[in-house]
Amino acid sequence: xxxxxxxxxxxxxxxxxxxxxxxxxxxxxxxxxxxxxxxxxxxxxxxxxxxxxxxxxxxxxxxxxxxxxxxxxxxxxxxxxxxxxxxxxxxxxxxxxxxxxxxxxxxxxxxxxxxxxxxxxxxxxxxxxxxxxxxxxxxxxxxxxxxxxxxxxxxxxxxxxxxxxxxxxxxxxxxxxxxxxxxxxxxxxxxxxxxxxxxxxxxxxxxxxxxxxxxxxxxxxxxxxxxxxxxxxxxxxxxxxxxxxxxxxxxxxxxxxxxxxxxxxxxxxxxxxxxxxxxxxxxxxxxxxxxxxxxxxxxxxxxxxxxxxxxxxxxxxxxxxxxxxxxxxxxxxxxxxxxxxxxxxx
Ligand code: NAP
Numbered sequence: 139x140x141x142x143x144x145x146x147x148x149x150x151x152x153x154x155x156x157x158x159x160x161x162x163x164x165x166x167x168x169x170x171x172x173x174x175x176x177x178x179x180x181x182x183x184x185x186x187x188x189x190x191x192x193x194x195x196x197x198x199x200x201x202x203x204x205x206x207x208x209x210x211x212x213x214x215x216x217x218x219x220x221x222x223x224x225x226x227x228x229x230x231x232x233x234x235x236x237x238x239x240x241x242x243x244x245x246x247x248x249x250x251x252x253x254x255x256x257x258x259x260x261x262x263x264x265x266x267x268x269x270x271x272x273x274x275x276x277x278x279x280x281x282x283x284x285x286x287x288x289x290x291x292x293x294x295x296x297x298x299x300x301x302x303x304x305x306x307x308x309x310x311x312x313x314x315x316x317x318x319x320x321x322x323x324x325x326x327x328x329x330x331x332x333x334x335x336x337x338x339x340x341x342x343x344x345x346x347x348x349x350x351x352x353x354x355x356x357x358x359x360x361x362x363x364x365x366x367x368x369x370x371x372x373x374x375x376x377x378x379x380x381x382x383x384x385x386x387x388x389x390x391x392x393x394x395x396x397x398x399x400x401x402x403x404x405x406x407x408x409x410x411x412x413x414x415x416x417x418x419x420x421x422x423x424x425x426x427x428x429x430x431x432x433x434x435x436x437x438x439x440x441x442x443x444x445x446x447x448x449x450x451x452x453x454x455x456x457x458x459x460x461x462x463x464x465x466x467x468x469x470x471x472x473x474x475x476x477x478x479x480x481x482x483x484x
Contacts, residue, residue, distance in 0.1 A: 156420035156448055157477045158306035163213060165202040165301060170231035173294035174203040177251060180286045189364040192256040193321060194285045195237065198293055199249050205295065207247035210240045211328030212304040212425075212480075215250060215297035219283045230461045231296055234281040235324035235427070239332040245341025253324035260390040266480070303425065303482045305329055313353040313422045315413065317402055317436060322428025323358055323367045323484070328354065329425075330372065334379045349379060353416060359387040359402040359428070383412075403435035410443060417445040424449050426475075427482045434469045438462060441473075449479040460471060 151160075168174050179195035180417040200206050209215065215232040223229055234252040243249040257278025263270045287293055303325060306312055314333075316326045333350035360366050366386055376384040387405040392398060397408075406413055416422050417440070426433055440446040441461035453472035456464060462474070475481045 141429045153238070154448075154477070156312075156422070158312060158423055159206040159308065160302065160304055161210065161307050163210050163298070163301040163304055164208050165299060166297065167208045168216075168296040170216045170218055170296040173216070173231075173296045174200070174204070175292040176200045176203065176250075176295040178289055178291045178293055180243075180251075180289060181285070181287060184253065185364060185367040186369045187364045189362070190287060191365060192258075193365075193367055194254050194256075195251055195368075196254050196284055196287070197238075197249050197251040198245050198295060198297065200295060201246075201248035203295075205250070205297065207242075209236055209247075209250060211236065211238065211302045212325040213298040213300045215252070215295055216299065217280055217284060218294040218296060219280045220294065221232045229279070229450055233297075233299060234245050234284070235321070236298065237324040237327045239328045239335075239337075239339045241332075241341055241343050245337040245344065252284075253321045253327070254281055255321045256285050257281045300482070303427070303480045305332065306423070309333060309350050310352055313416055313419060313420070314355070315416065315422060315424045316354065316356040317359075317424070317428075317432075318357070319402065319428030319432050320365070321367065322348055322432075322482070325427055326356055326358075326425070327368050327371065330354070330375055330382070334375050334382055352381065352421075354382045355385065355413065355464050356383070356417065357385040357387060357402050357405065359389060359405075359432075361388070361390045363388055363391060401434070403439040404438070407439050407443070414443075414445065417449075418447075420448060422448075423478050423480070425480045425482075430483045431466060432483055433475075433481055434464075434466045437469050437473050438464055449476055450474065 146326050170484045176198040179199045182195050184195040185193050214235050216233055218231045221229060237253045238251040239361040241247055243251050259276045260273045261276045296376045318326055336347040372384040376382050387400060387402045388402055389399045426436060437450055438461045456472050
């Protein structure tokens with residue numbers, strides 16, 4: 139055991155074996171109450187093929203603002219859509235995960251990116267006063283604003299936010315299990331770029347950068363194959379780096395072996411030997427990003443298989459209950475991620 143100043147705790151504290159030392163992440167250099175203007179420089183659909191959903195990779199130039207060079211891969215930034223809400227108040231800030239590496243899309247920390255999915259849904263009554271027969275189309279205000287922007291348009295931005303869902307200072311000191319559902323893939327695009335692609339030629343960081351030598355597994359879950367995001371990018375990197383494995387898990391299609399669709403924790407359980415040794419190693423860090431609630435199945439599976447040590451603090455109250463019988467509420471209240479397990483779900 140050693141004593142360090144843990145950036146994620148912000149205090150002098152005891153570091154358990156395998157716990158990462160995180161870099162100091164800058165936070166809120168631009169406040170949402172006074173956003174700065176970024177400029178959209180690129181916007182492209184980033185799903186695999188003809189998907190029923192619309193997900194865009196949107197790049198924003200923040201050069202000349204305090205955001206330039208101020209974020210780390212895995213943090214979020216804020217978008218403050220112009221105009222006012224139904225009550226005449228200015229719209230509130232919405233947070234989007236940064237999908238670019240810390241050195242940006244450009245290698246100079248001037249252009250950040252995000253993975254934005256259009257919210258398209260039907261209205262549902264929210265209160266007893268609402269009309270129960272109203273089922274007109276409802277479009278998410280900010281996601282559609284961001285996805286509609288064209289190259290050259292300005293966008294009010296703030297941030298960055300988040301100081302724990304980031305890569306450790308010494309990348310080669312750890313192995314990585316990255317678990318994503320849907321647009322929860324965003325931070326992992328930045329991570330994988332930073333670990334295996336590196337800054338482009340011309341970047342001041344290019345010469346010193348070396349590819350990561352650690353073992354990295356990325357498990358990505360989507361409803362259909364056509365919903366996979368940045369699929370070509372991950373496949374390309376995996377082909378070039380044998381220490382990086384990219385797994386896709388499809389929930390609503392029959393598998394190649396004839397089995398039914400599954401969630402990422404079902405896949406991990408079914409193919410456990412490829413994760414077992416890695417999860418037992420003190421070097422490994424787990425990062426989980428995506429749908430609220432996705433941690434329930436992952437935590438239950440880890441505990442059921444006796445692989446939770448170092449990743450989860452399980453309250454004594456659950457000791458006598460088989461993990462498969464834990465309720466979602468029990469997992470949320472009584473199972474906590476340790477410093478080796480980073481969780482970003484909403
Ligand atoms: P999506 O394309 O619908 O994919 C989600 C996948 O996860 C589907 O295959 C879904 O299966 C499956 N799934 C559903 N419940 C699950 C569970 N309990 N455990 C494991 N897998 C489960 O996803 P999306 O529409 O992009 O939504 C992504 C979510 O991530 C959003 O809620 C977004 O807010 C969140 N997100 C969070 C962050 C962050 O925290 N930083 C960043 C980006 C996105 P079925 O649909 O077939 O049931």
